[in-house]
Amino acid sequence: MSEFEVIEKVLVGGLEEEEDWVALLDAVLAVFDCVTGTVHTMAAAEGPLTLQAQRGIPEEMMAVVTEIPLGKGIAGAAAANREAVQLCNLQEDLGGVANVGARKTEVSGSLAVPMLDGDELKGVLGIGKFEPYEFGEEETDRLWAVAEMVARMTA
Numbered sequence: 001m002s003e004f005e006v007i008e009k010v011l012v013g014g015l016e017e018e019e020d021w022v023a024l025l026d027a028v029l030a031v032f033d034c035v036t037g038t039v040h041t042m043a044a045a046e047g048p049l050t051l052q053a054q055r056g057i058p059e060e061m062m063a064v065v066t067e068i069p070l071g072k073g074i075a076g077a078a079a080a081n082r083e084a085v086q087l088c089n090l091q092e093d094l095g096g097v098a099n100v101g102a103r104k105t106e107v108s109g110s111l112a113v114p115m116l117d118g119d120e121l122k123g124v125l126g127i128g129k130f131e132p133y134e135f136g137e138e139e140t141d142r143l144w145a146v147a148e149m150v151a152r153m154t155a
Contacts, residue, residue: 006031007146011153021053028146029055032139034127040068040075041115041123041154049075049124056128075124078112082121084140086111109133113143115151122151 010027014020021039029037036056040049047070057065064073071080078085112126125147135143 004145004149007149011149015052015150015153018053022055024150025053025055028125028143029127031146032127032143034129036128036130038065038075038126039123039150040079040126042079042121045121046070047076047079049079052123074110074112075126078114078124078126079121082114082116084111084113084144086135086140109135111135111140111143113140113147115147115154117148117151117154120151122154125150 007024007027010020010024013023015024025037025039029035037054038051038057039053041052042049047068049068049070051066051068054062054065065075068076068079070076074085109132110126110128112124114121115123115125125143127143
């Protein structure tokens with residue numbers, strides 16, 4: 001079964017319950033060999049991003065990542081700019097977008113892409129690794145493709 005088939009299989013069941021979002025995130029993390037990630041959705045055009053699922057986020061960070069204003073942090077920047085945001089080593093370089101508190105996640109390599117259904121922003125999908133890592137163009141394109149699939153399934 002291809003990586004997209006694994007994710008599509010999760011999506012076929014819909015994304016209505018918390019466990020659906022967690023299953024989706026787990027499938028994405030497995031495909032990209034990542035250990036941490038988040039899925040945020042947006043109910044209104046002006047935000048905020050609302051957390052639907054997470055893996056690897058410390059409890060003390062939950063208040064910060066549960067709702068993220070557009071333009072704030074990695075996910076907020078990806079949403080506001082409708083572009084992928086990548087940090088090769090979050091522990092050493094905040095890239096002008098991450099907050100200092102993001103280092104508490106112990107993530108180094110991270111990538112966040114907006115979930116777009118055409119021009120409509122539906123949320124942000126983010127993945128990360130504990131070691132410094134630069135996601136290549138092919139990996140970024142693959143995460144974009146997954147984010148678009150998820151966006152089409154999001155009400």
